[in-house]
Amino acid sequence: MTTAQRTLSITDKLYRDRYKVDEEPHLWIKDPNMCVKCPFNFVCIRVCPTDVYKWEENKITITYDACVECGACHIACYNVGWKHPKGGFGISYKYG
Amino acid sequence: MAEKFDSIVVGAGPAGAAAAYTMAKAGLNVLVLEKGEKPGAKNVFGGVIFKHHTEQIAPDFWKTAPIERRVVEYQYWFMSKESHVLVSHRNQRFNSQYNAFTVHRAKFDPWFAKLAEDAGATIINRTTADDVIKNNGKIVGVKTERGDVYADCVIAADGVNSVLARQAGLRGELNPDAVVLAVKEVIALPKQRIEERFNVGPDEGVAALLVGWGSGMHAGFLYTNRDTLSIGIGVSMRDLDKSGERPNTLLEQFKSHPSIAPLIQDGELKEYAAHLIPEGGYDHVARVYMDGMLVVGDAAMLVNAINWEGTNLALTSGIIAGETLIEAKKRADFSSRTLSKYRKRLEESFVLKDLRRFRNVPSFFSSHPHFFTLYPELANELAYMWHIADDETKDARIRRMKATLFKRRSKLGLARDAFNLWRLLS
Numbered sequence: 001m002t003t004a005q006r007t008l009s010i011t012d013k014l015y016r017d018r019y020k021v022d023e024e025p026h027l028w029i030k031d032p033n034m035c036v037k038c039p040f041n042f043v044c045i046r047v048c049p050t051d052v053y054k055w056e057e058n059k060i061t062i063t064y065d066a067c068v069e070c071g072a073c074h075i076a077c078y079n080v081g082w083k084h085p086k087g088g089f090g091i092s093y094k095y096g
Numbered sequence: 097m098a099e100k101f102d103s104i105v106v107g108a109g110p111a112g113a114a115a116a117y118t119m120a121k122a123g124l125n126v127l128v129l130e131k132g133e134k135p136g137a138k139n140v141f142g143g144v145i146f147k148h149h150t151e152q153i154a155p156d157f158w159k160t161a162p163i164e165r166r167v168v169e170y171q172y173w174f175m176s177k178e179s180h181v182l183v184s185h186r187n188q189r190f191n192s193q194y195n196a197f198t199v200h201r202a203k204f205d206p207w208f209a210k211l212a213e214d215a216g217a218t219i220i221n222r223t224t225a226d227d228v229i230k231n232n233g234k235i236v237g238v239k240t241e242r243g244d245v246y247a248d249c250v251i252a253a254d255g256v257n258s259v260l261a262r263q264a265g266l267r268g269e270l271n272p273d274a275v276v277l278a279v280k281e282v283i284a285l286p287k288q289r290i291e292e293r294f295n296v297g298p299d300e301g302v303a304a305l306l307v308g309w310g311s312g313m314h315a316g317f318l319y320t321n322r323d324t325l326s327i328g329i330g331v332s333m334r335d336l337d338k339s340g341e342r343p344n345t346l347l348e349q350f351k352s353h354p355s356i357a358p359l360i361q362d363g364e365l366k367e368y369a370a371h372l373i374p375e376g377g378y379d380h381v382a383r384v385y386m387d388g389m390l391v392v393g394d395a396a397m398l399v400n401a402i403n404w405e406g407t408n409l410a411l412t413s414g415i416i417a418g419e420t421l422i423e424a425k426k427r428a429d430f431s432s433r434t435l436s437k438y439r440k441r442l443e444e445s446f447v448l449k450d451l452r453r454f455r456n457v458p459s460f461f462s463s464h465p466h467f468f469t470l471y472p473e474l475a476n477e478l479a480y481m482w483h484i485a486d487d488e489t490k491d492a493r494i495r496r497m498k499a500t501l502f503k504r505r506s507k508l509g510l511a512r513d514a515f516n517l518w519r520l521l522s
Contacts, residue, residue: 007352010344013281013368020133040337047336049279049343049370069138070370071257072277072343075270075333084131084259086241088222092137095282095324095367096201 010051014066022089025064027052027073028081035060035079043076067091101127101247103421104238105217106225106260108135108209110145111393111410111417112253116212116219117153118418124425126217127247128209129240131224131254136205138255140371141406142280142317142328144196144303145204149408152415154211158194162203164321165301167196169294173306173316173355176476180306180355191300198301198319198326200282225254228264228389234431235264235388249421249430250389253414256372258382258395266391267382272333273462274376274397278317279343280328281351283363287323293359294320305404308472309353312339313465316350318359325360327351330373332462343370375401378448378455385435390417398447402454409447416441460520464513466505474504 029035036058044053050066053073068091074082084090103119105112108130120126132138144167150157158166169186213219225238228250237246238260252260256275261267287298294302306316313335319326329347336343351360374380374397381398384391392398393410400409420438424430442448461467481497488496505513 007348008365010368013344013365016365016367017369041340043337046340046342047277047333049277050368051344068368068370069257070277071270071372072333072336072370075272075275075372076337078269082257083226084224084257087131087224088133090138092133093140093202093367093369095203095326096136096138096140096205096369 014050017068018092018094019065020089020092021065022085024086025062026083026085026090027062027064027067029060029062030079030081032059040077044073044080047072047076101125101245102425103127103249103251104129104225104245104247105251105253106238107131107253107255107393107395108212108219109139109205109253109255109393109410110208110407111395111414112251113205113209113212114153114411114414115251115253115392115418116209116217117215118415119421120212120215120217122422123216124422126212127245128212128217128219129223129225129238129245130209130219130221132221134206134221135209135219136202139201139205140278140280140369141201142278142319142326142330143404143406144319145199146196146405146408147194149411153411154208158197161199161207163197163199165198165296165299166190166194167198167303168296168300169302171302171304173304173308174472174475175306175308175353175355176473178354179476179480181472181475181479196303198303198321200321200324226259228260233387235386248388249424249435251417251421252389252391252395253393254395256374256394256397258391260389261382261391261395264386264389266384266386266389270372270374271376271380272337274374274380274458275333276330276373276375276401277333277336277343278328278330278371278373279347280326280369280371281347281365282321282367282369283325283327283360284323284366285325285360285363290320290323290325296320306350306356307468308476309350309356310346311469312341313462313468314346314350315468316356318356324366325363327360332375333372334462373401373406374399375458377401377458378451381448381451384442385432385438387432387435388430390420390435390438392417398451400450400454402457403450405450412445412447413442416445456520460516464516467513470504474501
């Protein structure tokens with residue numbers, strides 16, 4: 001037996017993915033004040049499979065260029081604004 | 097783009113491409129808008145495409161389509177922390193009568209959409225349709241970043257996150273109980289390695305469903321491709337929120353299980369993906385028609401989670417939608433009354449018949465999570481006890497096994513579960 005597979009971080013994993021990053025974010029927080037006393041225990045941070053959301057300096061920051069457009073965040077929280085990236089932008093799977 | 101089309105199809109996945117093909121072949125003027133840089137660029141599944149339904153559009157497609165392997169074995173893994181009980185069905189008939197094929201969507205979907213293009217449909221990639229155009233309550237076109245386009249009827253084939261069905265008022269926000277988040281990796285391994293590890297021949301493949309490895313209602317899936325594996329997990333959005341577990345952590349937990357790790361060992365990660373699956377079943381199906389618009393595939397929430405079917409429901413709904421519009425075009429009537437025929441035909445086909453048959457299954461399993469946790473664990477414990485050879489007599493062993501079983505689940509509880517499961521499925 002060889003050694004077990006090395007566990008990759010999400011950042012490492014996302015290096016394998018192909019994106020065409022739009023300059024305009026397709027994700028946003030509708031009311032940033034609501035996040036300060038988040039009633040959902042920061043569900044956006046928890047459900048995102050690519051760590052797009054972080055809580056930094058009393059606000060949610062959004063690394064939208066890591067988004068794979070699954071839609072989990074805006075189902076989990078109505079305070080997340082979500083639209084499709086402009087045509088041709090965003091994740092572009094090689095396998096899928 | 098001032099031209100008016102007979103139909104605009106938004107989304108070039110299996111449902112959209114099937115609808116576009118059907119209409120273009122009948123001579124309709126069809127425009128397909130795809131938001132990705134090509135069809136399939138945004139598409140993910142843990143899954144297969146089915147011969148029967150794909151053949152309706154492309155007979156003998158497996159000879160030319162970019163397929164990976166044909167499925168000859170279906171595996172069901174009931175797992176515990178460090179063990180598994182495996183139930184599997186392999187059949188040589190799957191080699192003579194093909195049933196399903198593994199594919200990579202970024203390769204298969206462009207091939208499939210090309211059929212619609214060859215039949216005469218116009219496909220425009222890199223174009224996001226983010227709203228409908230309404231006139232007197234009737235859908236007359238869509239808004240895109242390249243401008244407005246008009247048609248007698250719009251087909252929303254824009255996937256589980258369908259913006260168009262929502263804007264048209266045919267669907268509300270997705271209910272966390274009705275959607276599963278799937279997280280998936282494509283892992284490369286040499287072809288021979290895959291064939292050795294899964295004991296299959298060239299072009300043969302395995303589809304596996306795996307439960308019990310986590311602490312909640314999670315399912316794992318594993319599919320063999322030519323020289324990659326598709327491996328991933330699915331967890332309901334409700335469960336994910338409640339449990340506080342993180343999607344990638346769950347995937348890593350699944351991958352590191354001692355029964356799974358050797359299967360993917362030394363593999364190279366090629367892609368990390370996530371997608372929602374509308375698994376809510378019949379009661380969560382969208383309203384699928386209105387004046388000037390039809391909704392197909394995932395956008396209409398057409399997934400049969402019990403049988404792990406989705407692409408075939410997508411494809412079939414696309415064909416039926418296309419045929420409905422051919423009929424509507426003949427009558428020059430795209431009112432909801434004419435388009436209601438689409439819903440009626442879905443109800444008469446396996447698409448909605450199957451979803452209705454299993455309509456109570458999704459809520460049953462979410463209120464009975466022990467089918468995913470306790471029962472796999474018990475199966476493993478009892479299997480382990482049964483195989484130990486020591487000085488204990490088998491009479492004493494069987495008594496101890498029964499005690500173990502009834503300690504975890506009362507006789508009444510077991511009887512009730514068996515009865516409910518029977519009633520649910522029969």
